[in-house]
Amino acid sequence: MEMLLGEIDVTTQLTEPSDLEDLHAAGFTITQTTGFHICFIGFNTRADQTYRRPEIDFWPLADVNFRHALAHSLDKPGILAAISRFIKSPLDSNVPPSLSRWYNWGVDDHPFNPGDPFANTFYPEDHSTCGILRYGGYQFVDADYSGDVTREDYWLCPNGDPLPYMEIYAPSGNNDMQKHVLILSWRNDLYDIGLWGNSQNGWRGLSLDPGEQGYEFRTYTSWVYDDADFDAFIVNFKLNRFPDYLYDWFHSSQDSLAFPGAYNAFGVNDPTLDALLETLKFSLDHTEKTQACNEVQEWLANPENPQALPTIPFYWKSLFDSFNSDLRGIVRSPGFGAGEGSCVALKEPDGPMPSVWTYLNIRWQPGYERIEAGRTVVIWCLGDEPENFNPLSAGTAATWEILDRMLDPLITVQPFNHEDEPWLAEDWEVIQTPTGMNVTYYLRDDVDWQDGYQFTAYDAEFSLEFIRDYHVPKYRPAWQNISDVEVIDPFTFTVQSNATSQFLIYDWAVLATLLPRQIWDRAWPSGQAVLDYDPTAHPYGTDMAPGYAPGPWGGQVTTNLFGTGPFIFQYYDPVNMYCDLWANEHYFLTTQEIDDLLTEMFWEVGDYNRDGIINVVDLVYVSFAYGCMVGDPCYDPDADFNQDGWVDMRDLATCAYHLLWQKEYP
């Protein structure tokens, strides 16, 4: 509605079909890609719950039979068809199909089959929720002797106790209506087989909070990941182009109970899984990594594995982004969409995202600008309130939507083909050592912090060692293997690691630019003090690190929250709930350079004549040069997209695959 009224210019990740239809009919620019996105229902699988619920003798969610039974009670296709008309698609694995070669097509999908609580059949013959529960030793109790399933009925655990109250943390309707409705829909199916706890059966079974109100997303995800204090929860994650997040979610070294803020909230501790995850994370052999990734997905879905199904994967989604029709320069990236912002989700700190391109390139059609006080403004919808602005502790996608505009990585991602793109680092080099690897980054010498201090290798060293020395929990997978960071010269530094991993190279490329020394280079009383610091609470020039004076461009920075990126945080108004970021007038790239970069990157995927659209003209030109090698009179370097000196089928296929793609929309 706000879009149609012109109060908002951009809303991303729309999931309500009628919204899309209305916006499309009204002439808004709509872009679509499949998404690097996952939603799952997660369980606390620790058999010993004495740390939070000492009254529990038997914890059903620690029993794979119970979790397996629940997996068959969730009618993913039915619910998603009714609620989102398949903008959200059913998911059977912890890796979405959009991650293509990493996705395992053979994972058991545990189809919807609730079964009959009154039957006497058992799994595996009766492969239903009720059949699996009976196989696991659970017994249905027809409490009111009605011969029918009513709200009084419940199940007994194998030890004879009634099922305990198991609360599912879900967002409130006001916070995320669709997810709230999805859980209510699952509730209805669980009611039908006596598994839903309610006031009439003594809260025996799964349930929402008693009022079925739900919670703030950022509140309950903090209970889950910071305190491991939960029974079950629903969450969605924005993912990146690689599945190394599986290590962070399921490796025993990342347990949230031992390391608050880490991502294995489920308490999975499985040596078989650990070995596979270590291969996925640390191997440098691509085939070995994809094989390990496939096996991880199978093992997590295999009910023969006692630690299987710590999550029930629920859905992944297509990304529909909508823009005011007077906006130009929207860059669509497969998997990532054309922009971020409206998604109530968590975001893992796991490497660079390519979404920077829309933000750098978006502009108003001349004559149709939204202008306030002489400045052109674009109003972007943010789906949730930011929880805090500390880049060491913030976890929600809403906060990172803002932080990402300020923080630039050393390496970014080519939006059209997802290859690495040099950014603050011009180049990098990996050398394997007997104990791990050394990664040397060569930085540009024309990058400055937004307050005017030059960004150098000393800043990168400080940031990486700070995160390691203060054991910042959410970055544990990235710092746990750093042995040393060595500055070679002001624009070259080497990270020495006691492990090899392709993914660590990207993690460090993000973390190296996180913390300006002029703010963070001080003695902190504790690791907690580091996490609790709010850089936006201090106007720039106050509370600086000892020995630092305000930088030459301090006037354009308003608080101690800043980075090297294209936008500068001004303020967040928590009452009216909006946040302004201003363009960085001292950014290291000119608008012309940004244009040139986009044109070259789009050429790499088949735009022979660099006219911003890949069409039959490009195909014809490539066909003319087909089969020609360097030195041949017919060789045309503009048709050799992969620059291997030979215009061959790969170049033709590159062009054909991207046919009708546009460099920017509309």
Add this chain to the structure above:
Amino acid sequence: MKRIAYLALVSLTLLVLLTSMTLAQTGPKIDVLRYEVLRNPSFDFYPPWKCYLVKSMSQLS
């Protein structure tokens, strides 16, 4: 004559320099990026009955 030519050359150089500095705008192409928190952007369109689309509560008991 020489002086005029010299002045013209200096003026022209300055003009070119100033123009190129103006044109070499850095960074993004908009001045302000504003985020407005609009929870549940779909909420306005969401008919309440849809909450119970799959199965209504009355069907349960």
